[in-house]
Amino acid sequence: MKFTLKVWRQNNAQDAxxxxxxxxxxxxxxxxxxxxxxxLNQQLxxxxxxxxxxxxxxxxxxxxxxxxxxxxxxxxxxxxxxxCQLHMRxxxxxxxxVIEPWRAKAFPVIKDLAVDRSAFDNIIQAGGYVSVNTGSAxxxxxxxxxxDLAEKAMDAAECIGCGAxxxxxxxxxAMLFLSAKVSHLALLPQGKPEHKKRVISMVKAxxxxxxxxxxxxxxxxxxxxxxxxxxxxxxxxxxxxxxxLASEEAV
Amino acid sequence: xSNPIAANPYSLKWLGHFFGSSVGRKLIMSLTGLxxxxxxxxxxxxNLQLLKGDGGRAFNEYAYFMTHFAPIKIVSYVTYxxxxxxxxxxxxxxxxxxxxxxxxxxxxxxxxxxxxxxxTILGIVILLFLVVHLKNFWFAYKxxxxxxxxxxxxxxxxxxxxxxxxxxxxWYVAFYLISLVALCFHLLHGFQSAFRTLGLEHKKYTPIIxxxxxxxxxxxxxxxxxxxxxxxxxx
Ligand code: SF4
Ligand code: FES
Numbered sequence: 127m128k129f130t131l132k133v134w135r136q137n138n139a140q141d142a143x144x145x146x147x148x149x150x151x152x153x154x155x156x157x158x159x160x161x162x163x164x165x166l167n168q169q170l171x172x173x174x175x176x177x178x179x180x181x182x183x184x185x186x187x188x189x190x191x192x193x194x195x196x197x198x199x200x201x202x203x204x205x206x207x208x209x210c211q212l213h214m215r216x217x218x219x220x221x222x223x224v225i226e227p228w229r230a231k232a233f234p235v236i237k238d239l240a241v242d243r244s245a246f247d248n249i250i251q252a253g254g255y256v257s258v259n260t261g262s263a264x265x266x267x268x269x270x271x272x273x274d275l276a277e278k279a280m281d282a283a284e285c286i287g288c289g290a291x292x293x294x295x296x297x298x299x300a301m302l303f304l305s306a307k308v309s310h311l312a313l314l315p316q317g318k319p320e321h322k323k324r325v326i327s328m329v330k331a332x333x334x335x336x337x338x339x340x341x342x343x344x345x346x347x348x349x350x351x352x353x354x355x356x357x358x359x360x361x362x363x364x365x366x367x368x369x370x371l372a373s374e375e376a377v
Numbered sequence: 378x379s380n381p382i383a384a385n386p387y388s389l390k391w392l393g394h395f396f397g398s399s400v401g402r403k404l405i406m407s408l409t410g411l412x413x414x415x416x417x418x419x420x421x422x423x424n425l426q427l428l429k430g431d432g433g434r435a436f437n438e439y440a441y442f443m444t445h446f447a448p449i450k451i452v453s454y455v456t457y458x459x460x461x462x463x464x465x466x467x468x469x470x471x472x473x474x475x476x477x478x479x480x481x482x483x484x485x486x487x488x489x490x491x492x493x494x495x496x497t498i499l500g501i502v503i504l505l506f507l508v509v510h511l512k513n514f515w516f517a518y519k520x521x522x523x524x525x526x527x528x529x530x531x532x533x534x535x536x537x538x539x540x541x542x543x544x545x546x547x548w549y550v551a552f553y554l555i556s557l558v559a560l561c562f563h564l565l566h567g568f569q570s571a572f573r574t575l576g577l578e579h580k581k582y583t584p585i586i587x588x589x590x591x592x593x594x595x596x597x598x599x600x601x602x603x604x605x606x607x608x609x610x611x612x
Contacts, residue, residue: 132483145483198484224484231477294486296494297474299399329398338477339399339470341496342570348488357578364576366400377391377398 190286245335252331253324282310291346297338305362433537506556
């Protein structure tokens with residue numbers, strides 16, 4: 127397969143950045159998108175040019191490192207798929223592909239397509255944990271958890287922290303990520319004792335990082351590679367409003 | 378001895394933190410929006426008086442009642458205030474959200490309904506409409522020189538004739554209808570979004586809310602479109 131790639135090149139966060147066009151042949155249709163990028167980089171290295179920086183780690187859809195907006199689709203046009211799991215066979219031979227980084231003030235570009243997602247770490251550090259030692263695995267029936275809550279919590283816990291929700295959102299809001307993290311803990315008995323304090327400080331960290339605020343467009347859910355549902359955002363709002371207005375927790 | 382942290386009330390600063398948070402600001406949008414939905418219903422029922430075919434008497438009496446009955450006057454001032462709050466907070470949030478993406482995409486992600494992506498521009502169209510609408514009817518009624526009519530020996534301002542005059546001009550009717558379409562799209566997203574912002578999403582009730590949202594958005598618009606179209610066509 128042959129492709130024309132328009133790739134965003136940017137030296138660092140201060141650089142204005144620009145698109146560069148490359149043509150690539152000899153792409154096999156069972157290559158993943160990242161393998162295609164490897165082929166491009168090999169070609170650039172041979173031409174003694176600067177290879178394109180992009181993030182990746184597991185390449186099996188679980189770490190959340192890969193992050194590219196492909197023809198305007200965060201993680202590409204295939205539903206519920208990370209960039210590393212996207213295959214070239216889902217493109218047409220001869221296509222022009224526009225590749226951009228996640229664009230958000232809270233995710234400054236490190237280089238080219240790699241962005242700094244520390245803002246997510248700050249949100250997690252603000253409360254995305256349970257602060258008692260869980261010890262060794264407890265007896266399965268010691269703390270009863272209804273099946274439907276366990277399922278909802280597990281669905282929310284599937285979030286891999288990739289940031290595609292922010293990239294897709296016209297407001298650059300991280301509400302889907304935040305709501306997934308708040309939900310998976312709030313739904314389980316282990317997360318209950320701290321749920322009020324947690325939601326208040328995580329929302330604060332979200333806002334301080336410079337993410338926009340949610341207008342319920344649903345673009346996040348459409349592009350989330352893990353199918354995190356926007357219902358979590360409603361739960362987050364409920365958690366936040368009750369914690370901030372109905373409890374004595376400091377806001 | 379009690380722990381001072383546990384016992385002392387907070388200073389009022391918490392309110393600022395709450396309403397400054399992204400969820401708190403959305404709460405303002407949601408509650409003001411829902412209130413304005415109620416207002417639309419009341420206003421629409423008033424407009425239906427135009428169609429009575431009694432030469433405008435019911436409508437003029439209704440307009441008199443709305444501007445002279447104290448509790449309604451208070452509610453109308455609250456409404457003006459909430460319209461402004463909804464508009465100003467909405468525009469401020471939209472500007473803030475724009476700043477959250479300083480470098481724009483070459484190809485924009487979509488993945489959401491057209492209405493949900495264009496709430497601000499739809500809102501601005503509605504706001505422009507309101508300015509023109511208030512100037513022509515509300516301002517004229519309150520501060521302008523109005524033609525008068527007499528029913529049962531009592532004088533009334535003849536708002537009906539002003540409305541009739543306005544709706545005999547095609548461009549005014551067109552402007553009115555275009556604004557109603559904008560309002561319809563604004564409501565289609567806004568109505569259900571308001572409930573989601575309040576955290577009210579529920580397997581049992583969300584489908585009901587979404588049906589009411591559709592019926593309301595389209596019903597209100599039809600209800601408002603009826604008078605200009607009927608009066609323009611001279612029905
Ligand atoms: S919610 Fe989905 S899109 Fe957002 S960070 Fe988590 S996995 Fe990625
Ligand atoms: S590289 Fe790990 S999810 Fe794509």
